[in-house]
Amino acid sequence: MFHGKKQILSMKTMTTQNDFLREYLPWRNEYLLVLLELEQLINNGKCKDCGREEGFICCLSCSGEHSWCSSCAVKAHQHNPFHNLQLWNGKFYESNTLWDHSNLGAMEDVFAHMEGDTIYETQLGLSNLVIVHSTGVYSHCVSWCQCPEAEKDRHLHLLKAKLFPASITRPQSAFTFDVLDNFLIDALECKTSAMSFYQKLRCFTNNAFPHTIPDHYRELMRVSRIWRDLVNRIRFGFAHESDRSPGPGDLALYCPACPQPGINLPFSWKDTYDSWLVMQRYIVDGNFTAQHMKMKTPEDDVSLADGKGYMVTEGPYETHIIESVEEKEKSSCSNHHAVNAANVQRSNLRATGVGATACARHGCFVPHAVVDFQKGESIHFYERVNQSYHLSLPQSIKILPAIGKFHLSTHKLLCFPRFSLNFITGAGHIDGKILETLWAPFNKISPTARSMTLSHRQEVLDDHMRDSNWKKLVRIGKYPLFPRCQL
Structure with missing residues (x-):
């Protein structure tokens, strides 16, 4: 008997959305x-910690119901400066900050060396700092520690407090590591x-x-790019070996x-397998939605990972494009609209799309094998390789x-027996x-990447292709081919 009967019964007892709405x-x-x-005054306006002062402050980020006085609210949030506080104004709770209840706010404990619950008296003045967190945007007054063992560079001081500075020379705003990951x-x-x-x-x-x-x-x-x-x-191990830098495709899976x-x-x-059995199968295809507009000042563009991921290194590829003879004629064989539309000249575009290589069976992008199209797909591959100084093919490879x-x-009827995958050995x-x-x-x-700078767009596309490959890597062997059956 097939074991799926139990699954069918469980599906019948499953609560649907409409069932849940009827219960609600x-x-x-x-x-x-x-x-x-929950919007009324909590604990009759008494502080839940000291029990003496009026507790008109509550926190939306803390679990449960809380009511604090000013001093207790600051003390409770010394290490949680990015919680959303609210103050009872006599009629309702309104948004409030720690800054309103303390001279320095709770952030001073983050930037000063602590000894118990006290702060060293030696301080380098106060600064207003805008901090962006996953729960919102906050303004805090911070005190920069001047202890002998303290970090003198403020941007490194922030970094060690898990706050990424938006400036190196004069940081006035910072982003938490949490919001950048988010x-x-x-x-x-x-x-x-x-x-x-x-x-x-x-x-x-x-x-x-x-x-x-x-x-x-x-x-x-700019901070998210860095x-x-x-x-x-x-993640790829280059931070652990400072003397080693990533090469082409080294930041790719x-x-x-x-x-x-x-x-x-x-x-x-x-010695063990036939060559057709372990043949690597690649496919190449173009995406003409991934366009890129021309930049106003391309000379100001700064790259952080040019050619280190899935996109090819820009310099040699541009030289190859310039040196190659670009003879683009409309194909007489295929009448596919995507190819014909891609061959139309667009003066405002730097790239009309991208061309990528992926493994044919699993759909993983191949590192350092994604290029920008200037007009359309190239259909004379061997001719382009022979004419280019930058392209070459191993002698053992067979395409x-x-x-x-x-x-x-x-395509034409003659293309079916010549190029159909059904007749190619090893295609599967x-x-x-x-x-x-x-x-x-x-x-x-x-649409978002279309107007980015060249380097920023390359980094974003690399990141999405890396994420696509990672998801396939961790899921590729999760489920068996066929479910188990009980006879």
Whole structure:
């Protein structure tokens, strides 16, 4: 008997969304009363810690119900300076900050060396610092420690406190490590732009009047680029060896399942396996949604990871494009609209799209193999290689041309027996268009990356391709091919 019967029964007892809404309706008024009670004065206005002073301060970030006086609120948040406090004004709770209840606020304990609960008296004055956290944007008055063993460079002082400075020479704003991690994950999972992410933080701070919150969008843009570069160098081991710098494609992940001698295949594989069985299968495809506009001042562009990921190094590739003979004629074979539209000249674009290489079976991007298109897809590959000073092919490599099954029907009838994947030894049951599934999420970031600088766009595209490969790497062997059956 097939064991799936138990699964079918469990699906019948599963609560649907409509079932949950029907359960909620009789309790709606009760839920409203609870929420209104939470907006009333807590603990009859008495401080829950000292019990003597009036407790008119509550915290939305702390768990449970709390009411504090000014001194107890500051003491309770010495190590939580980014919590959202509210003050009872006689009628309702309104937004408030630690700064309003202390001369220095709670942030002074972060920047000064502590001895018990006291701070050394030797201080280097006070500074106003805007700190951006995942819960909002905060203004704090901080005291810079002047102890002999303290860090003299303020930007390093902030960094050791897990605050990333927005300036090295004169930091006046900083971003917590937490908010930078949140931004990178939001960008990867939700395809959120930096503008939308910072606007969300402003709404977290003051949802009624977000325009009154200081605008540090530009600081977020430059700090997040540096943070991404540092995180990648740490994850790939280059931070642990300061004398070693990443080379082309060294900050990229490759497919873990494709045959790689010395990694998942013995060096003597030729003695055990047939060559067609362990043949590496790659596909190349273009994405003409990932366009890039021309920059006003390209000479001012600064790169942090040029050619270290999936995009090729820009300098040699540009030289190759200039030296190559660009004869773009409309193909008489294929009438696919994407190719024809890509060959149209657009004077305002630096790149009309990108061309990528991925393994045909698993859909992992190949490191240092993604390029920008200036007009369209190149269909004379061998000719371009022979004419270029920068391109070369190993003598042992053999390229078998083929056409993906989706596009094959738009070609001539003669192309079917010559380029169909059904007749190529070692191709297996693949459609040859797995890159199309990778372009779908990729296209969500294309409008944002379109107007970035060349280097910034390259870093963002590398990050999304790296994330795509990582997800395949950790999920590729999670489930068996067939579910178990009980006979």
